[in-house]
Amino acid sequence: MIPPPANAAITAVVRDHWGRILAALVKTFGDFALAEDALQDAALAAMRTWGDTPPAAPDAWLITTAKRRALDRLRRDQTLARKTPEIAYFLQHQQPDPAKEEPIPDQRLEMLFTCCHSALDEKTQIALTLRTLGGLTAEEIADAFLDKPATMAQRLSRARTKIRVAGIPYAVPDAQALPARLSAVMRVIYLIYTQGHAARAGEALIRRGLTREAIRLAKTLVLLVPDAPEPAGLLALLWLSDARSSGRTDAGGRMVPLEAQDRSMWDHAQIAKADRVLKSALMRKGIGPYQLQAAISALHAQSPTWDATDWPQIAALYALLLQVEPSPVVALNHAVAVSYAQSAAAGLALLTPLAEPLAQYSHYHAAKADVLLRDGQHIAAADCFQIAINLTENDVVRDFLRAKAVRLRPH
């Protein structure tokens, strides 16, 4: 399999160019598997021949080498190759040359739409996006999902075969299909982020690296569809969440609730950057769930203290989000915001109808306990904390809830 990278700098250069080069190769050869194998060959060749200094134009070097390798593979495997007229021409006339390489066309958007196609299951979409656009290896992706490397490699290989054999298009969808397809891409990027975000201290570094990867993908998407406001909303949301991540756990790995977080630990430069992106997205009409969530996150991020939180505006934004994307979890967040913006009693009134759909959801009971506590109903609050403790599977959250519940018991 792939030898451990000898040189981290080369690995980083290869990874930076991976998505763009791979997308161009898929366009040329019309075959995901061939393009990826060829680029992998080129990456290994780079490890062997670059030494300590990559060439002046590493992308031209990589794509030329990959094209040569792809052509070699095609020549060796003439019967299996599905040759397009372009490839036949290549095989006969052209010898790829880094000096003559045209600027690499950006086909990453086409590739994102292919990787996030609904004909592939969700986990496959995520894995394929990380592999093809992020340049992560199957081993690294397997690590992030706590899967066996062989299982992940097989999943990726099946997906590449399905793309080719089933005719999943490598194209930007037409205007009619675009919004739904774009939200599938955004969903995959968001899920990559949450997968990394859920990782706690001590877990594999690569898993936490997923948050960085998701941000990189969101940035790429904004670059590729600069006029669409929702991808910008997504980028702002991820930046905001990431900017506040350092305050969420203490040195001992214990969860710190928002009200007790040290706000000076947040990355305020990144918060400002996210706010600029969000503001310009909001000007471009076309409100959507990512912009709304980013706007809520921005209000929290920019509030100097917990007490200064602009709850009326947060409650109003959750009400809007509830209209755009109705779900019991959004309704829960709305109810909590209302409990601060208006009164605990008003919050409780909104929480009651959610008891059934969220019966198994630990956060519901924990949130309700908090609101009950503020309403002076200590016994009911203690009961709710206990239900939340029983339901959670997260050790860090359980410890946090226990500590809260203990304070309520009569001594």
Add this chain to the structure above:
Amino acid sequence: MQYMCLIYATEGQGPQPNTPEFGAFMQGYQDFTAKIRADGKMVAGDALQPSTTATSVAVRAGKTQITDGPFAETKEQLGGYYLLDCADLDEAMSYAAMIPSAAFGRIEVRPVMVWDT
């Protein structure tokens, strides 16, 4: 590319003969067939008799074994098919979604294998 759209549904589900809904349902199939003909996508298409009329044939050790019934006794049974000629999976999926039985059953879309010559 050719795509086989296999129409699966629970038998007895969906509009039944001699009900007002059935006429509209059958009209839906006629309209769909007319559309794929007009769009130049139709290769073939048929409805099948119910799975109670199926006979399964297998040959083991040179001997033919006959079973009364479909290949698998699953809840959802194959009820018909369309063979379509489409540009890509997206197009095939959009036509599959127009098949009237998709509203209660499920259409399996499978690319037809192309042999290299």
